[in-house]
Amino acid sequence: MSVEHRRLAPGLRVSRVLNGLWQVADAERDGTELDPEAAARALEAHVEAGFDTFDAADHYGSAEIIAGTLARRREGVRVLTKWVPSPGASSRAEVEAAVDRALRRIGVERIDLLQFHAWNYADPSWLDCLFHLADLKAEGKILHLGVTNLDAVHLDMALHSGIPLVCNQVCYSLLDRRPATTMAEVCRTHGVQMLAYGTLAGGLLSDRWLGRPAPPINDALTWSQMKYRRFVNQAGGWDRFQEVLRAARRVADRLGVSIANVAGRYVLEQPCVAGVIVGARPGGRSYLEDNLRLFDFALDGDALAELDGAAARLDPIPGDCGDEYRRPPYLTAAGDLRHHVDRFPAPYPVRHGSDGRARVSSGTMWEDVAGFSRAVRSGNRIWIAGTTATHGTRLIGGDDAGAQTHFAIDKVEGALNSLGAGLGDVVRTRLYIRDVADWEAVARAHGHRFREVLPANTLIRTGLVGEGYRVEIEAEAEVRASPE
Numbered sequence: 001m002s003v004e005h006r007r008l009a010p011g012l013r014v015s016r017v018l019n020g021l022w023q024v025a026d027a028e029r030d031g032t033e034l035d036p037e038a039a040a041r042a043l044e045a046h047v048e049a050g051f052d053t054f055d056a057a058d059h060y061g062s063a064e065i066i067a068g069t070l071a072r073r074r075e076g077v078r079v080l081t082k083w084v085p086s087p088g089a090s091s092r093a094e095v096e097a098a099v100d101r102a103l104r105r106i107g108v109e110r111i112d113l114l115q116f117h118a119w120n121y122a123d124p125s126w127l128d129c130l131f132h133l134a135d136l137k138a139e140g141k142i143l144h145l146g147v148t149n150l151d152a153v154h155l156d157m158a159l160h161s162g163i164p165l166v167c168n169q170v171c172y173s174l175l176d177r178r179p180a181t182t183m184a185e186v187c188r189t190h191g192v193q194m195l196a197y198g199t200l201a202g203g204l205l206s207d208r209w210l211g212r213p214a215p216p217i218n219d220a221l222t223w224s225q226m227k228y229r230r231f232v233n234q235a236g237g238w239d240r241f242q243e244v245l246r247a248a249r250r251v252a253d254r255l256g257v258s259i260a261n262v263a264g265r266y267v268l269e270q271p272c273v274a275g276v277i278v279g280a281r282p283g284g285r286s287y288l289e290d291n292l293r294l295f296d297f298a299l300d301g302d303a304l305a306e307l308d309g310a311a312a313r314l315d316p317i318p319g320d321c322g323d324e325y326r327r328p329p330y331l332t333a334a335g336d337l338r339h340h341v342d343r344f345p346a347p348y349p350v351r352h353g354s355d356g357r358a359r360v361s362s363g364t365m366w367e368d369v370a371g372f373s374r375a376v377r378s379g380n381r382i383w384i385a386g387t388t389a390t391h392g393t394r395l396i397g398g399d400d401a402g403a404q405t406h407f408a409i410d411k412v413e414g415a416l417n418s419l420g421a422g423l424g425d426v427v428r429t430r431l432y433i434r435d436v437a438d439w440e441a442v443a444r445a446h447g448h449r450f451r452e453v454l455p456a457n458t459l460i461r462t463g464l465v466g467e468g469y470r471v472e473i474e475a476e477a478e479v480r481a482s483p484e
């Protein structure tokens with residue numbers, strides 16, 4: 001039995017079971033750091049067995065230091081990490097400082113894979129961070145760039161904008177099959193792969209929980225179990241989850257393997273999945289022998305159909321990948337963002353005029369030159385200027401009409417948010433397209449964002465100013481809640 005490997009990108013082969021080190025932060029939750037030498041020694045058996053790739057992050061306690069220590073002890077260890085900055089703008093110097101910190105902590109001159117997390121798409125700073133990271137990649141500090149928890153729309157947008165992403169780390173399991181549709185399609189189209197986490201739902205998707213009563217969500221659970229207990233509740237509750245465990249057990253019985261094996265293999269066999277990241281707790285229970293069996297069997301069509309059928313009887317986790325970090329219900333260990341974010345700054349600066357109106361600038365040079373605001377609020381009414389996919393001097397979304405439309409709507413949302421409103425307040429939109437062939441992509445993007453808002457809308461074919469722009473959007477909003 002040998003551990004399968006997959007080429008994630010040129011020069012980067014990863015074991016298809018990666019060792020996840022969020023569990024280090026959990027082990028350190030009382031504020032006591034693990035001894036990096038002892039923790040690295042405890043993880044050596046994983047490398048020995050062939051699980052040579054580790055997934056760390058800037059906020060996983062001393063995970064980067066432990067993985068770096070291990071990489072110095074053992075040949076061939078690959079350390080992937082993440083940068084999860086606070087929402088809002090980061091200068092080029094701040095981005096570089098974050099990368100330098102990871103380099104120092106891991107103890108390498110180049111990071112194998114840096115995965116970026118975006119909190120708020122309505123704030124275009126997330127794209128600035130990625131462009132800065134792409135520069136640092138070109139300068140050699142990063143071998144490859146990835147993202148984590150990006151939804152399909154924004155992964156597609158970033159790729160169309162020329163950001164060289166090779167993978168997206170997302171939650172994917174029998175309990176959460178959000179990546180199976182649009183995300184898989186975007187990955188296939190762009191040749192990007194997924195790294196899947198949560199495949200064992202923190203261990204809940206294993207024999208240990210078959211037939212057991214539901215554990216209450218409290219500090220007696222690991223952070224990971226707390227997180228995925230919330231997924232279970234969202235998916236219809238513990239009894240329905242038990243039906244999935246029973247189906248996995250039936251398949252496991254036929255194959256002579258464990259439920260965890262079936263759950264892991266199910267995700268490994270999905271299109272565009274490079275590997276599954278399984279939490280590894282230094283010095284904790286060892287699952288090496290069991291996890292090695294993942295490479296000793298396959299799920300045939302009948303087994304996959306039985307598992308798909310059982311998973312389909314759960315309620316789908318709402319939204320797209322990563323939404324659990326962006327809007328309620330927050331499916332995090334704490335059930336909110338208190339471990340992650342203090343505040344969300346306004347995406348764009350607001351100027352309050354002596355005329356009682358508030359005006360937003362989105363920083364394009366034409367707002368100054370032509371004398372207009374991105375948005376103006378007077379009382380409970382907001383008017384948004386004709387908005388294209390410009391950000392600074394860049395065109396976001398490349399020549400893809402759908403991606404441009406989504407970014408223009410993100411700007412509209414950012415302007416509204418800056419004025420204390422949201423997309424839900426929009427009562428009117430006008431879409432201007434240059435090329436009639438784009439109408440459907442533009443209409444679909446509008447539908448994706450406004451399907452619950454249903455503003456009055458007009459789609460007009462016309463000439464547009466500016467090379468490469470395929471769509472321009474105007475909007476009007478009426479704020480129903482209390483004014484600013």
Ligand SMILES: NC(=O)c1ccc[n+]([C@@H]2O[C@H](COP(=O)([O-])OP(=O)(O)OC[C@H]3O[C@@H](n4cnc5c(N)ncnc54)[C@H](OP(=O)(O)O)[C@@H]3O)[C@@H](O)[C@H]2O)c1
Nearest residue numbers: 020021022197198199200201202203206224260278279287
């Ligand atoms: N990007 C993100 O937002 C994000 C979010 C979450 C996780 N992650 C990544 O994914 C990694 C995985 O974490 P996760 O929270 O999703 O957990 P998970 O991999 O679904 O579950 C891991 C837990 O399952 C248990 N386990 C492992 N192998 C087993 C087996 N063969 N049989 C039975 N139980 C087994 C262990 O529990 P015990 O340790 O309790 O014994 C282990 O800690 C993290 O470390 C991190 O790298 C990323």
